[in-house]
Amino acid sequence: MSEPSEAAASEAAAGGAPESEAAGEAKGGRDAQLKHTGLRPGWTTGACATAATTAAYTALLTGDFPDPVTITLPKGQTPAFALAYEDLRPGIEATAAVVKDAGDDPDVTHGALVRATVRPLAPGAGVVFRAGPGVGTVTRPGLPLDVGEPAVNPVPRQMMREHVARVADGHAATGADVEITLSVDNGAEIARSTWNPRLGIVGGLSILGTTGVVVPYSCSAWIDSIRRGVDVARAAGRTHVAGCTGSTSERTVVAEYGLPEDALLDMGDFAGAVLKYVRRHPVDRLTVCGGFAKLSKLAAGHLDLHSKRSQVDKGFLAGLARTGGADEDLADRIRAANTGLAALQLCAAAHVPLGDLVAEAARDEALAVLRGAPVRVDVLCIDRAGTVVGRSAVR
Numbered sequence: 001m002s003e004p005s006e007a008a009a010s011e012a013a014a015g016g017a018p019e020s021e022a023a024g025e026a027k028g029g030r031d032a033q034l035k036h037t038g039l040r041p042g043w044t045t046g047a048c049a050t051a052a053t054t055a056a057y058t059a060l061l062t063g064d065f066p067d068p069v070t071i072t073l074p075k076g077q078t079p080a081f082a083l084a085y086e087d088l089r090p091g092i093e094a095t096a097a098v099v100k101d102a103g104d105d106p107d108v109t110h111g112a113l114v115r116a117t118v119r120p121l122a123p124g125a126g127v128v129f130r131a132g133p134g135v136g137t138v139t140r141p142g143l144p145l146d147v148g149e150p151a152v153n154p155v156p157r158q159m160m161r162e163h164v165a166r167v168a169d170g171h172a173a174t175g176a177d178v179e180i181t182l183s184v185d186n187g188a189e190i191a192r193s194t195w196n197p198r199l200g201i202v203g204g205l206s207i208l209g210t211t212g213v214v215v216p217y218s219c220s221a222w223i224d225s226i227r228r229g230v231d232v233a234r235a236a237g238r239t240h241v242a243g244c245t246g247s248t249s250e251r252t253v254v255a256e257y258g259l260p261e262d263a264l265l266d267m268g269d270f271a272g273a274v275l276k277y278v279r280r281h282p283v284d285r286l287t288v289c290g291g292f293a294k295l296s297k298l299a300a301g302h303l304d305l306h307s308k309r310s311q312v313d314k315g316f317l318a319g320l321a322r323t324g325g326a327d328e329d330l331a332d333r334i335r336a337a338n339t340g341l342a343a344l345q346l347c348a349a350a351h352v353p354l355g356d357l358v359a360e361a362a363r364d365e366a367l368a369v370l371r372g373a374p375v376r377v378d379v380l381c382i383d384r385a386g387t388v389v390g391r392s393a394v395r
Contacts, residue, residue: 044209134187140200142235272303355390
């Protein structure tokens with residue numbers, strides 16, 4: 001679900017890391033994260049589309065494709081992209097393509113071929129975007145694009161407009177009046193593994209990116225998808241949404257509450273991302289649903305539930321169990337338990353409602369993060385089969 005980069009823009013062509021990082025000491029933000037991880041960054045679909053568009057429009061005006069083609073990103077980096085495909089019909093249209101390289105970030109679009117076909121339009125037409133095969137079309141409100149528009153986000157659109165204008169100025173063209181059709185090979189199939197179907201983006205992938213750079217394992221695209229999911233739900237008038245850690249928890253909340261698809265937020269491990277965004281963009285009710293062990297981390301105050309960044313605190317579980325009637329012997333066995341599920345089973349055998357206690361503590365932690373926002377919260381804890389093993393009241 002996160003965004004990748006291009007593959008044909010090899011380290012030789014693209015210069016490896018973004019320029020700002022390669023040039024010297026990282027000063028914070030993305031550069032600092034890259035320096036800390038030592039992982040190779042990549043380029044967004046927006047950067048790839050801009051590179052392909054720049055190469056195609058240059059060829060349309062001059063007859064030659066620049067290869068590699070250099071672009072300027074919003075923060076000033078100037079990566080170069082090798083072309084994986086080029087085709088010119090002089091005076092009619094030009095097509096160029098690059099392969100998206102996500103660097104060391106795992107992403108379903110890594111290696112996808114991003115194509116741009118540029119055609120001249122009548123003077124005064126401006127820049128018109130079209131969705132070609134593998135690029136989606138917006139069908140629901142709540143996104144930063146109008147319904148019916150190709151799923152090319154605002155920053156990539158601006159990048160392409162600016163680069164087309166620069167190419168026009170550099171070659172004495174009368175104006176940057178062009179149609180840009182973007183496509184991604186196998187994009188419709190790849191999009192099934194993204195948030196696009198749920199967001200009402202049909203037919204393929206989105207062309208994304210705000211900086212042009214993909215930070216490995218930054219998870220920024222997933223968090224952005226969570227935010228867009230909240231936006232779509234609010235625009236659809238949903239008053240009850242659910243943050244779910246996976247498909248099993250989604251099925252559970254649908255069975256419990258009958259929520260429609262656009263009210264389901266694929267939270268994954270990012271409980272904090274959901275809570276902080278809903279704090280700023282409230283809905284009447286938020287249900288958080290997930291596995292017992294994962295939500296025990298939220299109950300203990302962790303907002304990132306990934307196993308690499310937070311662990312089940314069995315001492316915390318033992319303390320909760322004590323508040324629910326567990327004796328010290330049971331508390332000791334909980335502390336020594338191998339897993340959170342084992343702790344839950346120990347408590348179930350002793351008729352101690354550990355699942356409910358965890359759900360209540362997770363709800364209270366969520367309310368603390370919401371800081372008084374007008375949002376009612378409840379929590380459902382489930383086992384691997386989707387059976388509810390703990391629930392809180394709505395508060």
